[in-house]
Amino acid sequence: MTPETHSTSSGQARPCQNCKQNFSIDQADIDFYTKISVPAPTWCPECRMIRRMIWRNERFLFKRKDSLKNNDIFSGFPETVKATIYHLEDWWSDNWDPMSYGKDYDFSRPFFDQFKELLYSVPWPAKSVMNMVNSEYCEQAGNLKNCYLCFGGDSMENSAYVNRGWNAKDAFDLYETRHTELSYDSYMADEAYQVFYSVNIEECTDIWFSRNMVGCTNCFGCVNLRNKSYHIFNQPYSKEEYKNFMDGLNLGSYQTVVEMKKKAHELWKKNPMRFTLAIQVQNSTGEHIERSKNLKYCYSIHEGQNLAYCQFLEPAISDSYDYSDWGMGASEMYESQTCGYETSRLKFCYESWPSSQNLEYTVFTRSSSDLFGCVSLKKKQYCILNKQYTKEEYFALREKIIAQMSEMPFTDKQGRVFKYGEFFPTEFSPFAYNDTIAQDFFPLTKKEALAKGFAWRDVEAKEYQTTKTAAELPDDIKNVDEGILKELIQCDSCKKAYRVIQAELDFLKRINIPLPRLCPSCRYMERFKFVNPPKLWLAKCMCKGKQGMNDGSHIAYDNAVPHFHGEGQCPNEFETSYKPGRPELIYCETCYQQETI
Secondary structure, three states: OEEOOOOOOOOEEEEOOOOOOEEEEOHHHHHHHHHOOOOOOOOOHHHHHHHHHOOOOOOOOEEEEOOOOOOEEEEOOOOOOOOOEEOHHHHHOOOOOHHHHOOOOOOOOOHHHHHHHHHOOOOEEOOOEEEEEOOOOOEEEEEEEEEEOOEEEEEEEEEEEEEEEEEEEEEEEEEEEEEEEEEEEEEEEEEEEEEEOOEEEEOOEEEEOOEEEEOOEEEEOOEOOEOOEEEEOOEEOOHHHHHHHHHOOOOOEHHHHHHHHHHHHHHHHOOOEEOOOEEEEEOOOEEEEEEEEEEEOEEEEEOEEEEEOOEEEEOOEEEEEEEEEEEOOEEOOEEEEEEEOOOEEEEOOEOOOOOOEEEEOOEOOEOOEEEEOOEOOEOOEEEEOOEEOOHHHHHHHHHHHHHHHHHOOEEOOOOOEEOOOOOOOHHHOOOOHHHOHHHHHOOOOHHHHHHOOOOOOOOOOOOOOOOEEHHHOOOEHHHOOHHHHHOOEEOOOOOOEEOOOHHHHHHHHHHOOOOOOOOHHHHHHHHHOOOOOOEEEEEEOOEEOOEEOOOOOOOOOEOOOOOOOOOOEOOOEEEEOOOOOOOOOEEOHHHHHHHHO
């Protein structure tokens, strides 16, 4: 995560090799690079982040052939990826030896040329999962039971359509959720129970159509409340009045849900937003960071310390730079993607876990240490290009290769130079740009992606004979029977086909909420509209004394209490993930807290 301005006032300024914008490297950065013995980066933080993102498919499963037995399997890699893909059981078995693919290092060729050859010859696991029970159609996850189309999470049960869920049970259609139960169609429902159609809910119970709530119970259509109960559209009611309101509202009706969602969103827009989402943080900059300290330009971090330019990490994580996705006991990580679970000192690695140390340029390695340029090794040490060496031979050869990588660098198709210290070239990634999380956060058209040197996958238009349109579904869930499980429904948005699964129908009837009119992918994109990007812009607080900014593009807001700056404009400035020109009223920490506590 990096500020849009690329400030150079506090460090050495240099141009990014990729986007050509200047970025700065300060003394703390230099100290870290020195500590882990790597050269300073040649790409700016944002370009480095996107380069890693292009190696993560987090939402799609593909049907393809298993390379060993030619059986149909589901994989995170599409059929267009010309790699050897094994079913997970076969990949983990002792029936094949990844060391048999080992090669002597050729000092007449660039390292990355040799590594790419090895990468696409050694078998890969079809999916990146562990400890799964009845959760075949999930990916990038672990410790799941009875889950369906859940991605990027851990420890979930009886759930479906959850992205980045941790310790969730009976949860459907959620994005980024932790310790949540009986919740539906929400973004950031943490430490919560029974949360529906809501955004950014922390330590709450029985919340409907609400946003930015902490410590609340029994609230409907509210925003920016703290430790409140029995509120409807931010107005207090007695317990009996609240119960009568809820009893008189048929939330099993799709039309009712649409009306309530619209009314709630209108109220959300009329209230100020905090410039950043941060909970119990010290000396930190970024977005959506919790219980952390000493974070610099980080995004979606939970219990981390001494981190910079990191994204999507779960507890606990420490002393790392440019590290994306996972965490769980990781430390001293650098320029790595989808690595974690008691790992340390991993540099330039992808899909390398668990309990691994001192790895460089490894892919799909497991429980190993002291590897360089290896693929799919398990419980190995002192290997280079999948070939075994003694400890002494390994370290001597490693030093020679690092020197040769600078003397004979790899140059990609865009003319970008890759020496030791760079993550893998994007053209090595098995994924097209539009299959990765890069497309979610930094969307491009096909033309734009190809111009930047990224791959693009043209999605096949599969023709399914739908049996119902979304408009033909019963309005009320009480009028839905199990016959719906046999229907192939046309999505209201993309017009593609989707189904309702048994667990989903049971959940909807249990809670008394209507059938969705969108396919899982379109429902995800609707929730994603509330997700700010991993990027910061310089901004000023919009609070103008009694009212928020009223410049024609923002709704005027009357402050509930006097603020420290009186009737004048708040002088506070900050870095925020709200892009300039957006309609939200953005307050600094002080002004926001005065309006919510």
